[in-house]
Amino acid sequence: MKIDGATGYGVSVSNGSELTLTKVSRLQMTEYVCVASNGILPDESWTVKLHITFPPTVTPQAVQVSAANGGFAILACNAD
DSSP states (O other), rough: EOOOOOTOOOOOOOSSOOOOOOOOOOGOOOOOEEEEEEEESOOEEEEOOOOOOOOOOOESSOOOOOOTTTTTTOOOOEOO
16 A cells, blocks of 8 residues: 555555556655555555655756846746
8 A cells, every 4th residue: 555644645556566667757756565464463565665766957047137236136946
């Protein structure tokens, strides 16, 4: 089962031993939990963290910044 702490979203897969994720992206980068249950307590579980490697990206906040002579300018960008 995949649980997203921010949204509470979960995907459950039953009667199978594999979960195949295709075309993975950073959106799937989270913890996944495998739970074995046969009706006899306690259930057994295993957690794995999926880490996705991706190239860095830079998003500029403005194409052009103006400033007065003697003033200041702020050049900002977002980087992942």
